Amino acid sequence: MATKNLLQAIHEGLAEEMRSDESVMVLGEDVGRAGGVFRVTQGLQEEFGEARVLDTPLAESLIVGSAIGLSANGMRPVAEIQFGDFITPAFDQIVNEAAKFYYRSNGAWNCPITIRAPYGAVHGGGLYHSQSIEAWFSNTPGLKVVAPTFPADAKAMIKSAIRDPNPVLFLEHKRTYRLIKEDVPDDNPEVPIGEARVHREGADITVVAYGLMLYTALEVADKLLEEQGLETEVVEPRTLYPLDKETILESARKTGKFLVVSEANLTGSVSAEIAAVVAREAFEWLDAPVMRLGSPDVPAAAFARPMMDHFVPSAEKIEAAMLELAAY
Amino acid sequence: MATKNLLQAIHEGLAEEMRSDESVMVLGEDVGRAGGVFRVTQGLQEEFGEARVLDTPLAESLIVGSAIGLSANGMRPVAEIQFGDFITPAFDQIVNEAAKFYYRSNGAWNCPITIRAPYGAVHGGGLYHSQSIEAWFSNTPGLKVVAPTFPADAKAMIKSAIRDPNPVLFLEHKRTYRLIKEDVPDDNPEVPIGEARVHREGADITVVAYGLMLYTALEVADKLLEEQGLETEVVEPRTLYPLDKETILESARKTGKFLVVSEANLTGSVSAEIAAVVAREAFEWLDAPVMRLGSPDVPAAAFARPMMDHFVPSAEKIEAAMLELAAY
Amino acid sequence: MAIGETRAHHEALGLDEDDLRRLYYHMLVARRVDERSWILNRQGKAAFVISCQGQEAAQVGAAYNLRPGYDYLYPYYRDSGMTLLLGQTPRGQFLSILGRAEDPNSGGRQMPGHFSDRGLNIVTTSAPVGVQYPQATGTALAFKMRGEDGVALVCGGEASTSGGDWHEAMNFAGIHDLPVVFLIENNVYSISTPAPAQVAGAIARRAEGFGFPGYEVDGNDVLAVYEVAREAFERARRGEGPTLIEAKTYRITAHSSDDDDRRYREREEIEEWRLKDPIVRFEKYLLENGVLDEAGRDEIDERIKAEVAEASAYAEKAPFAEPESVLTGVYAEA
Amino acid sequence: MAIGETRAHHEALGLDEDDLRRLYYHMLVARRVDERSWILNRQGKAAFVISCQGQEAAQVGAAYNLRPGYDYLYPYYRDSGMTLLLGQTPRGQFLSILGRAEDPNSGGRQMPGHFSDRGLNIVTTSAPVGVQYPQATGTALAFKMRGEDGVALVCGGEASTSGGDWHEAMNFAGIHDLPVVFLIENNVYSISTPAPAQVAGAIARRAEGFGFPGYEVDGNDVLAVYEVAREAFERARRGEGPTLIEAKTYRITAHSSDDDDRRYREREEIEEWRLKDPIVRFEKYLLENGVLDEAGRDEIDERIKAEVAEASAYAEKAPFAEPESVLTGVYAEA
Ligand SMILES: Cc1ncc(C[n+]2csc(CCOP(=O)(O)OP(=O)(O)O)c2C)c(N)n1
Ligand SMILES: Cc1ncc(C[n+]2csc(CCOP(=O)(O)OP(=O)(O)O)c2C)c(N)n1
């Protein structure tokens, strides 16, 4: 048992899988000696060698494409995309290839690959080291998209992803890499892909959030409980595609007041799907409009700090939205 | 004045723009002598020459990327993607480059390109000549996504797209290319990007649809009026991103019963955004859950005809959804 | 090497008469299946046909080096000559063309030409051109990591070299000396676009820039293709790395049954190439070298035609999958 | 051509002493701006630095052939040596590094090194490596379509040749003989990844496969780069098509201020390359050829340092854009 941050937890999950299964390997840009630009894979090459921790050329389509081919020949590759913003050249290999391998071959070939990608706005990152990329991939049956936030979940879910017989896109919010530490026991419980988590129960309003926004939402929820006695139920999807609709709907039906917060540009984001599901299937229970809060519809977070801070939904904005909702 | 189908209308819009503006050009795979696999550009090379109607290599990232560079040097290129399913290699150039040119340069550089792409399920097309690709692009500020359905609209909107100083993704549903003809007058009125169209007014329910589903919805609306006196308001977004929220909301508020139908895989589709907007901003007017109908969450339409027909939402399914809605 | 006569050198290649007859048989079976597919299309029974015709020598000559079920094949949509050689059957091909439940490639989900066979290590293919190249390098890398001598053969038309995936794979294969053979079947057209508007310079020469050998070969000469491919396979098995082969050939049919090639090419050009038909050429070689006589050839053809007729008839009667089956099999279960 | 001494041949190149001083001045100004940026970073004022250091000869030598505001430049993030030569200023560079409202590239929206200047035809750049290549071919094609003799210069590191975009652009440029010059600044590393793990074969040799010339040049020799680039520009202006230039150079600093290069390279290697510093080498040439004396060199350096200090001070005092400004300018108005 030890306390670990998100980055360490993912590292540990990877290392343990590599130890227990020789077919598990890591590939990506600078994952070897450098240990990745965020150091998630630090030390893995020393332990597992240059072949199983492979520095690839700068070519994302190749990274994912070769991972597919590795998996077709018995390996369980974990491909790292250095920044989520640069996953775009691999879009074809992910949505047209990996996601359709199983279906198109009528079940003969599957594609057990994991693609890790850091996402989200970070100071100094500018337009191209900041994007929330989940919506690009959440209309693609055959693919799974997960975005755990807490370290213990992340460790468990990187293992679930690696063991999953399907392609899994594993998203890591950059600003949460070192944000908190928590106990990650050695016999950490499994977290299956597809299960949301209720972080705190509450009867008044529901807030769904993930990534950095989840931490902020939890803080605001604490504050509003203390200050105003508002009981907020906070639900983390953990898996963004396919969604755990039941858990989300259960909460929406319970509180009747629903808000989904995400850092993505609001329009066309995954929160649209979440809102649409609630609007359809919890309608009779709703006491207020289904609310969403996201980043404004501009390309991405800017470089200059004051500009970036204006972009990402702040605690103040989340609080205002929660209070607006509660007031219905 | 002449009656034209969708394909002819787009062709004519292209030809007229090329005649009136020398900087307008067409590039893509097989657009020249062959006139495109759907014949939209047939005859253009004869009239405008090999340079302005350019057969490119089979490389979608190049097609869009070179269009961007052409536009940076004074041209107004219209890039054709042979099938929407193959736009994926150009994803990076579209969402990271074209869409961000203007914003990232603080307004110094813009990117007036049009990207045409046929989409939608078609018999015999199988998984890779069938996809509804609009959701991939409808979370990207800086880009516009349009999907006109009727010939006169399409002719007007291809012109609007070409003249627009921003990148526009112009989607054409393959099964509607030759489905209907309508009058497309020579002095066809302009249709600005960003404006929805109300095809028929009605007080009972609202149906939003585009592409093939729009035709089906209109037919079912006629039938239900005749058979049951149900008054359906049918709204076509025409532009999918950014949405004409006002027109959609106005209708939702009027009828209080809202259904959006699209051919895309339901989860994560553009109809999620439309439903979310209505759930948020028309909540007080709603008499029923916000309903959606789409294709099932499977990769895409299958090759074998009976399988494909099971995939695409049928008139029966649309009728059932409309009746379910009306019954609230 | 210009397109010319088939060279009389099978003994030098270590091929015996059985090998020759096998090569011939598989070229011819691919042709006859293809011809029959067009008939089904004209009869309104097959929605779509995409042909191997003209490329049988390149396909059979190269794939003859594969060990079925051990080496991996990443074919492209015209490579029925390869998949039939490896062990897929005419029946399977017709089931696929007609989209029936028993279609071995996809159960009717995919268009014809989207091959897949788990047992034969034919990796499931799709339509986006070029995606197979990075995948094949990954498969080759897995062989290398495990110290096995397997080879990945990956194929495409000349236009498949225009997309980035081909290049990324060439570079990766070169860096790691991967056991992969790149076979480009340059059939002069990409739908309507002729090679000069598609390919700058020369495909075969590009291998040099990646530090491994590239060969241009007469793609209508089955023995020439076999020879250069054998060299490539042996090189790969020795752990020396990849090889690029550009087989110069010609697409005799229209791009597909949806295409009308009169828009963009002259009939004379096709007729010229018909004279270089790889099957006719190989037949001549076999006759001249006494491997076959006319009667023997006719006997093979009759046998094939009967087999094809039976297979086609079987497929025509075979049922479609249940429409509802499209809803299942999206995710593999653990 | 191995990395060696700067060859005494400026007269043969048609460069006079003013040219040489201009080249020198711009190499040095780029260096001094870069050095100052690191200080701002260490002081906690600049969030991010990405350096040109070591590559100034390649950048200034190549870009000296551009006609500012007529030809187009697609630089990559290290090319401050080029943008300063074309007419961007140290002040602009610091405004960009500090993300201020007046940042000429993006008004503080983008990270440093994402150049843009409409007046100078420096096309707005981004972070995804390699995207500039297809764009540059489009720009070159527009020149060709209008019968103008403009040239597009497009640049990247050696790792930018690993992605498909580079290759698609090379092929397209080769097919249409486009007036584009591809400059690869091969500085041995892609972040931590050394060139042998990034590049198979040899970059310069790849041009051949596309039917146009490719040159490897000592990238630390400003005159050698100028010479080969001049040839390339002239070729392009004559309508004869593209050229690929691989300038062999070295990244003296860490990849960026976020990188710790001790994880992956030896200090000795860097020290070795410092001896080949392109600025020191060119200085030696100028001194030996009597173009500059020590006093003259010091005078230039002092002038530059004063200019850099002023520019940095200006930028430090300059305001940020309004936070709300992030909300505007998403779409251009008709
Ligand atoms: C990425 C992508 N773009 C476009 C297409 C449409 N398309 C299918 S085959 C083809 C031509 C391919 O030509 P080539 O590679 O020479 O193979 P050939 O058909 O001549 O054998 C095109 C453009 C596609 N399938 N994938
Ligand atoms: C498509 C893409 N993938 C990854 C990155 C992250 N990245 C930024 S620079 C770089 C290395 C580039 O190396 P090289 O091209 O040699 O240029 P150098 O930095 O050495 O000058 C990487 C991997 C990126 N910017 N874009």
Ligand SMILES: [Mg+2]
């Ligand atoms: Mg071809």
Ligand SMILES: [Mg+2]
């Ligand atoms: Mg480098």
